[in-house]
Amino acid sequence: DVVMTQTPVSLSVSLGGQVSISCRSSQSLVHNNGNTYLSWYLQKPGQSPQLLIYKVSNRFSGISDRFSGSGSGTDFTLKISRVEPDDLGVYYCGQGTQYPYTFGAGTKLELK
């Protein structure tokens, strides 16, 4: 199985600040079709996960441009700028390139 390693485990940020979350995969996430199926999700307290970014850098419908994804191969990053209170929660990266689909352990974003 592809292991997804997220760092850091937790982050403290001031409102209006910027943070980056790293996600590394144990194998390349480039699919045979040339696409890279790496997504980012946010799970707010008491809620289901919600899709933020898919295929590395594509923002899902309605997602603010304060969220940006980048990376390639095995190394990926989610950046959040001008952090707002509604951004707090646990962020997960996930891969859909190889079965079984797998997720990182999560990064908890908290207020400083």
Next chain:
Amino acid sequence: QVQLKESGPGLVQPSQTLSLTCTVSGFSLTSYSVHWVRQHSGKSLEWMGRMWSDGDTSYNSAFTSRLSISRDTSKSQVFLKMNSLQTEDTGTYYCARNGVFDYWGQGVMVTVSS
């Protein structure tokens, strides 16, 4: 709008079978795949399997021998059945749409306990 909603028993006895239903609206099961994802309390997400739009299925090998996913397109429902439940199967079960999980249900919490 796109919606998914899980339903099923909140409590299952050890060694028994779990049966969950995901009822969808706002899209067709013959156009999108539906996945089942599990989350142990306070833990990360675990992909269990999928129902493809053509009716085929794929499973996580960690569950293969005891997991079955089926559907009723006329009712817009996808079903999960997992047998031989153990306490480690306690968690929240979600259904989600397509391979990037663009929409999720609210989840159903399942406790395996006698």
